[in-house]
Amino acid sequence: MSLMNTLSSSSTILITGGTDGIGRALVFKYLQLGWNVVTCGRNPQKILELEQDAPKGNLCVVNADVSVEKDCERLVNHAVKMFGGMDVLINNAGISMRGLVEEGGKEIIGVVKKVMDINFNGALYCTTYALPHIVRSKGVIVGVSSIAGYRGLPGRTGYSASKFALQGFLEALKVEVVDKGVHVMWVSPGFIASNIRFSALDQGGNQRGASTMDEQKMMTPEQCAALIAKGVEDRKRTVVMSFQGKQTVFLNKFFPGLADKLVRAFYFKEGKLVK
């Protein structure tokens, strides 16, 4: 059943982390569709810029940190108070990391915890507080995962763990609420040109401020947002986005040993992590 057929243009969506990258593109997309949009971020400057640049429509931007449970409760309550309910939740807010466990020593523990707190606990809090409202609307809960949710990636141990956890949580929840008419799904973008590699934490827990990848060749956040919106509309189980992503998921499922070698060759040169 198409969601767009069951929801009017006054449907309400909560998108976490909508002040940059994929989340920002999703905010624009749903405002253009005429939906009520609630989003959040931590950086006041980015919040201001989003409010200034967004297309006309019902937009509410909240300063909230998804790794703080109280912030998530406040965010959901605010959305419901403003627009009378909630039809779709997209757990999008996330950060990445780049660092080897062996080189990071005990510092890496803090990095992994921080990534888990945002990428997994953030989704746990928002989903839990939003669930009664989504049950009422027979709506959709989405997790923005990654190819790293299917295949652990070197230098991204905490990131991979957070996305595996997210997918496990959502897959279990999907079956718990299936009789209620709620649809639970996740989407797995490939490499998207965004701020994520610049804000990624290094093995000491500092923002890297640089990317080792060719950002020009990547899918744009707008293309990614369009694929997510289509997946939500069609109530897909999952959306794996790029050809490289689909190939990785397939190879890892059926030939994990070969996938280990290919992943090693992609990320390492002469024993050094280069991506």
Ligand SMILES: NC(=O)c1ccc[n+]([C@@H]2O[C@H](COP(=O)([O-])OP(=O)(O)OC[C@H]3O[C@@H](n4cnc5c(N)ncnc54)[C@H](OP(=O)(O)O)[C@@H]3O)[C@@H](O)[C@H]2O)c1
């Ligand atoms: N870009 C890719 O290649 C790629 C690939 C696969 C999956 N993804 C996933 O896509 C999602 C979005 O990533 P992106 O590439 O769009 O990253 P991005 O450009 O860095 O944007 C991340 C957004 O999340 C917000 N955010 C980060 N931490 C937050 C927190 N604790 N509380 C609230 N908001 C927070 C950021 O705002 P503030 O910093 O101001 O809070 C920003 O609005 C993530 O879950 C990421 O894992 C990205």
